[in-house]
Amino acid sequence: MVKTREILIIITFFSLWLTNYFEAGSQSILAFSLLFSVGLLHGSNDLQLLGRTFFKKKKTTFYTRLALYLAVVFAAFSLFFTAPLLALFLFIGVSGYHFGEQHWDEYLGRSPLNKLFFAAYGLGILFLLFFLNPVETSQVIEQLTQFAVPKMWYAYGLLIAAGLFAIILPYYIGAKMISPPKAVQELFLLVVFAVLFRWASLVWAFTIYFIFWHSVPSIKEQVAYLYGKVNKQSVKKYLRGAIWVWLASIVGLVVFFKLMEGGNQSFLTIFFSFLGAITFAHTVIIARMFDQQE
Incomplete structure (x- = not known):
């Protein structure tokens, strides 16, 4: 029987193969279609999750939860326009932890070391993407922050994250928290991601990872948590x-x-600011969900 991960690897290489038949513009259209549909959808039940995770024993109205959620989202969104560089660093850090947490929480508990491992893995994924697409990444960051990021920063970020991962993983294997076959599978998966990130455009590569390796599994976990x-x-x-x-x-x-049309902000700037704002609230809610499942 074909396992879910094997299906995802097939989908990943199929999506990579599609790059031979789509121009960069077409790839971007397809990528944003997936981000607007499945990508946004995976965070669209946050209000219900908020009620279950933070207010399960407290009586709160839907409008109270909505006001709290929107306050966090608008505060984060505003940060991208008032302190964009700080917002970007926070967005990368929070996203990295969130990606690693979703990927590994099924196998590991919630100890401080495990959370460091989550962050190392997720940030390693992001910096691998940045390192293999330095020109496109720097262009996007400069649009967001007006700051030209030295390309060596991507290498430094990748080395730090990969170093932490390489130190902690053998400890987990020795402590029998992760089996050797599981470790080999995960290392092979990193090779798959490296191939994807190297040959696909930045937006298309991020979309394939974000949709198929993060959003779809996250939706599955949320459904199980909410409905059993x-x-x-x-x-x-x-x-x-x-x-x-x-x-x-x-x-x-x-x-x-x-409303912003005609200003200095591009669609890409507004979209990633919006995605980042939602990510801050979503990450806190999902972390709380995992804590309660511990």
Whole structure:
């Protein structure tokens, strides 16, 4: 029987193969279509998760949770325009931890060392992407922050994250927290990501990783947490709960872009600022979800 991870590897190489048939512009259209659909959808049930994770024993109204959530999102979004470089560093750090947590939490507990390992793995993924696409990455960062990042920073970030990963992983193997076959599988997966990041464009490579290796598994975990199991009925419930927030996010992004049209901010700047703002709130909520499952 083909396992989920094997299917994801096939999808990854198929998506990479598609780059031979799509120009860069077409890749970007396809990438943003996936980011706007599945990518935003995986964070669109945060209000329901917020109620279950932080207010399970407290009586709060939907509007109270909505106001709290929006306050965090707007504060983070504003940071991208008032202190963009700080916001970018926070976004990369939070995203790296979030990616690593989602990938490894099923196998490891919630100890401080494990959380450091989550961050090392996720940041290693991000800096590997940046290191293998330095020109495109620097262009995006300069649009966001007006700061020209030295390309060596990507190498330094990758070396630090990979070094931590390389130190902690053997300890886990020796402590029998991770089996040798599992470690080999994970190292092979890193090779797969390196091939993907090297040959696909920055946006397309990020999208393939973010959608298929993060968003889809995250949705599965959220469905199991909210409804006890993953089946057709529970997925439908998840989609019904997420659809209105997803639509509101799309409308809000379009409206804000129209309001900012003609200014100095590009669509890419606004989109990643929006994605970053949602990520801050989403990461806290998902971390709390994992804490409660411990």
